Amino acid sequence: MIIILFGAPGVGKGTQAVILAEKLGVAHLSTGDAFRAAIKNQTPVGQMAQEYVASGKLVPDEIVAKIVEEAMTNETFANGCILDGFPRTRTQAEALEQMLTAKGADITTVVNIAVDDDTIIARLLQRGRSDDREDIIRHRLNVYNDETAPLLDFYGQKSLLTTIDGIGDVEDVNARILSAIKA
């Protein structure tokens, strides 16, 4: 079971991914978390990624590929995984397809969590991570619209996409995601 949680920054992918991974008994891969850990530990990948993460830009696809390859083990492919924050570009989506084909795995479903921009900005300002400054948030939303949102069509054409409403209690949103996965 390979599930992609999709949506703009601040829609709740990270929160939902943790709960889903627990409920479904599968792994969770957050590229954002992986980059923050690599930056904290000042690994080579972390050093390459830090300027991009700090300014709300996408980390270049080659660096993303390195961190994903490190994180996706044979077990992840065999037992399942919730992908959170990856893929974010067409190149990343194609790289994922190649990895899955090589492992004989398939994307189960892509769940798009929809939240309006005003709610996103309010949520992220409240979260207050170092890249949650209003100017950087707006930049991340622009990057999402330009680079990532086009993947909605990419997955829609493959009939892999379900959009759910991301407004409401964490548990309610989780129930919507679970029914989208089971449908």
Ligand code: ADP
């Ligand atoms: P959010 O979705 O709230 O922006 P994330 O933790 O998913 O938070 O991502 C934080 C930052 O990490 C992004 O702004 C970007 O710099 C970097 N990042 C995470 N995943 C990717 C990815 N798949 N491709 C490129 N950059 C990424």
